[in-house]
Amino acid sequence: VKIYLAGPLFNAGERGFLADIATRLRALDFDVFVPHEQFVEMEGLDEAKVYRTDLDGVRSANLMLCWIDGAQVDDGTAVEVGIFTQLCAQDPSKHRGIVALCTDLRMIRRRNLAPGDGINLFVAGAIKSVGEITWSVDDALAALGRLREWGRTKPGSAPGSVAWDLVSGIDLADVREDAAPRPVAVSVICMMKPPSPICWLGVPMYSSPVSSWM
Numbered sequence: 001v002k003i004y005l006a007g008p009l010f011n012a013g014e015r016g017f018l019a020d021i022a023t024r025l026r027a028l029d030f031d032v033f034v035p036h037e038q039f040v041e042m043e044g045l046d047e048a049k050v051y052r053t054d055l056d057g058v059r060s061a062n063l064m065l066c067w068i069d070g071a072q073v074d075d076g077t078a079v080e081v082g083i084f085t086q087l088c089a090q091d092p093s094k095h096r097g098i099v100a101l102c103t104d105l106r107m108i109r110r111r112n113l114a115p116g117d118g119i120n121l122f123v124a125g126a127i128k129s130v131g132e133i134t135w136s137v138d139d140a141l142a143a144l145g146r147l148r149e150w151g152r153t154k155p156g157s158a159p160g161s162v163a164w165d166l167v168s169g170i171d172l173a174d175v176r177e178d179a180a181p182r183p184v185a186v187s188v189i190c191m192m193k194p195p196s197p198i199c200w201l202g203v204p205m206y207s208s209p210v211s212s213w214m
Helices: 012-027 047-060 075-090 121-130 137-153 162-168
Strands: 002-006 031-033 063-067 097-101 131-134 183-190 199-206
Touching: 002 012, 002 047, 002 075, 012 031, 012 063, 012 137, 047 075, 063 075, 063 137, 075 097, 075 121, 097 121, 097 137, 121 131, 131 137
Parallel strands: 002 031, 002 063, 063 097, 097 131
Antiparallel strands: 183 199
16 A cells, blocks of 8 residues: 655754654565655755655555644645645545644643644645644554454455445444345445536435445
């Protein structure tokens, strides 16, 4: 499983923090794409080369871990989140979701007090549409582990995504293969590629056989 590690990388401290996270991820057998590792020198870079290199990394990744500390989310990181969100919508079997990591005290103090926990609402909404925001490195690694295991067992909508939240709200405890079919109200997302809009369709589903709709 390949992770694209997004985040600010403009000083030694930022690059060092990302490098430490990459080391921990690799110790867990993740393949990690770290943007600043792709370039020997950080000065004098060509914007076209940076765009092509990082875009290839985003497209090839199964998961994204984005570090969103700061007074506002790093602009390059926000672009990467936007691109990966759309990739998740278009091919959720390959692109499984985003985990955001926030350790910034300015955001932590606003957690559960401000809309989006004080994070830019558009960015926070994009992240939560296909994943989750975590508040420690350990929690971020655990979330990535869940997404990896989910991809091994149930390719498609990932835990934390809008589609998964809808389905996971159904109580399957009493569902048996031999149970009489009974309708279950479910909302299904039609994820259409732009310019077609995202649509919602309410349809009756049946609890048996389970394999007919899971």
